[in-house]
Amino acid sequence: MQLITAATVLPGPAGESVPDGAVLVDGGTIRAVGPRSEVTPLAEDAEHVDFPGHTVLPGLINAHVHLAFDTTAEWYTHLNDSDDPDLLLGMAGRAQQALASGVTTLRDLGDRGGLAMRLRDAVDDGELAGPRILSAGSPITVPGGHCWFLGGEVSNESEIRTRVEDHAAAGGDLVKVMASGGSVTPNSPPMWQSQFGLTELRVVVEAARSVGLPVAAHAHGTQSIVDAVEAGVDTIEHATWIAEGGSGSDLREDTARDMAERGIAVCPGWPADWRHFAERIGPERSRAAIERLRWMAERGVPLILGTDAGLRGSAFRNFPNALGLYREIGYSNAEVIELATTTTADALGHGKETGRIAAGYAADLLVVEGDPLADLANLNRQARVLRGGERAVHPA
Ligand SMILES: [Zn+2]
Known part of the structure; x- marks a missing residue:
């Protein structure tokens, strides 16, 4: 399992934002998402990667x-x-x-x-x-x-x-x-x-x-x-x-x-x-x-x-x-x-598998530096890309 924590998690839908958020990934699937304090206790022996000052959003x-x-x-x-x-x-x-x-x-x-x-x-x-x-x-x-x-x-x-x-x-x-x-x-x-x-x-x-x-x-x-x-x-x-x-x-x-x-x-x-x-x-x-x-x-x-x-x-x-x-x-x-x-x-008819960060969804995630809600250009400042829980071949 992987526990990813960051300054903000954007689950996808406009208006939803989790400050000091966490995403727990189990294999290729998202197990849990929410405030760090709520998700961390579920993480057991997960590998923990913290991204201070970063935002996690769906791929x-x-x-x-x-x-x-x-x-x-x-x-x-x-x-x-x-x-x-x-x-x-x-x-x-x-x-x-x-x-x-x-x-x-x-x-x-x-x-x-x-x-x-x-x-x-x-x-x-x-x-x-x-x-x-x-x-x-x-x-x-x-x-x-x-x-x-x-x-x-x-x-x-x-x-x-x-x-x-x-x-x-x-x-x-x-x-x-x-x-x-x-x-x-x-x-x-x-x-x-x-x-x-x-x-x-x-x-x-x-x-x-x-x-x-x-x-x-x-x-x-x-x-x-x-x-x-x-x-x-x-x-x-x-x-x-x-x-x-x-x-x-x-x-x-x-x-x-x-x-x-x-x-x-x-x-x-x-x-x-x-x-x-x-x-x-x-x-x-x-x-x-x-x-x-x-x-x-x-x-x-x-x-x-x-x-x-x-x-x-x-x-x-x-x-x-x-x-x-x-x-x-x-x-x-x-x-x-x-x-x-x-x-x-x-x-595309795939809204039940991907396109948002929610329990049961595919672990397709993008981690970027800064806040894309303040400036979309921050989407280019990528720290990690996960597709089905696996890291992209050349992390940008
Ligand atoms: Zn075409």
């Missing part, structure tokens, strides 16, 4: 990554030039970079050949250090559509069903569907355009439900968002609300209301280095994009944390910087920490 969750992409401008060429063993090694390295930055759960929203599942299993078997990995495998797309090169092309409803069933049989954790076009695939439909209509999205959701898997829908165009929500997906990736034809936005009050009521979360997918990204797209576009996120947040749509890490300029090793964007949207520091832990775990 962070990055809900949108691509371990198979190497974050360079040439990621697409590198991906195609790598055979599976080489690619898998790179993926393992990037997963460890994420873990070392305090990310204890990653949701991989598109790789090829089931490699993220192999990595997940190797990590779970203790063969190498790494975060929890939830794998969508090859995203479902139309022939020649967004990210077709990952191997998830389907041409009709029966192929959709087969693909979902095969992914579940292979041990997949969720289904990803490219409801609209995207920006990284040459000669594919534009971002605003739907790749699948309501009927096909319903088939995706029904097929996924029948094998017990959640669905993440990549959707930039307004019509694709409206249809994905109507079909009942679990998360919308990007949710850019681009109008038909591609110019301007087309925000829909009724759809946002549905998302809030049904708890359909939005994962914006901005890189952790979001300030640089905002500079790249220019002040006008970035202001409009932040305004759209605020518009959703004000309507009660749950926003979760995810960076599209792997794409050009979206690193794995600096995830805590991603939280600053949510301050910009209007959340308090305590609320941002809740989003990056508890809210994101809930939206």
Whole structure:
């Protein structure tokens, strides 16, 4: 057993804070959390590590990554030039970079050949250090559509069903569907355009439900968002609300209301280095994009944390910087920490195992110097990362 004591323990939900707190870890599981005076008597012969002036919080969750992409401008060429063993090694390295930055759960929203599942299993078997990995495998797309090169092309409803069933049989954790076009695939439909209509999205959701898997829908165009929500997906990736034809936005009050009521979360997918990204797209576009996120947040749509890490300029090793964007949207520091832990775990369907510090939960913990409630930048001052009770391979 390990007894961790610190100046403050933040269990996850905003408003909860334990001064002079303690967390008792038994193997991979949290046994107890609370004031030091109450938890210490339970600790018996536990190894005691004290972190004066530090804060313990749940490990962070990055809900949108691509371990198979190497974050360079040439990621697409590198991906195609790598055979599976080489690619898998790179993926393992990037997963460890994420873990070392305090990310204890990653949701991989598109790789090829089931490699993220192999990595997940190797990590779970203790063969190498790494975060929890939830794998969508090859995203479902139309022939020649967004990210077709990952191997998830389907041409009709029966192929959709087969693909979902095969992914579940292979041990997949969720289904990803490219409801609209995207920006990284040459000669594919534009971002605003739907790749699948309501009927096909319903088939995706029904097929996924029948094998017990959640669905993440990549959707930039307004019509694709409206249809994905109507079909009942679990998360919308990007949710850019681009109008038909591609110019301007087309925000829909009724759809946002549905998302809030049904708890359909939005994962914006901005890189952790979001300030640089905002500079790249220019002040006008970035202001409009932040305004759209605020518009959703004000309507009660749950926003979760995810960076599209792997794409050009979206690193794995600096995830805590991603939280600053949510301050910009209007959340308090305590609320941002809740989003990056508890809210994101809930939206991914894993809120009973991770995303908070509570008895019976996985011992996924981050220990940082100082107080992140005073300054989120303190999340980068990491003293220890634990994933399932084990220390990260390179404590940052
Ligand atoms: Zn993505």
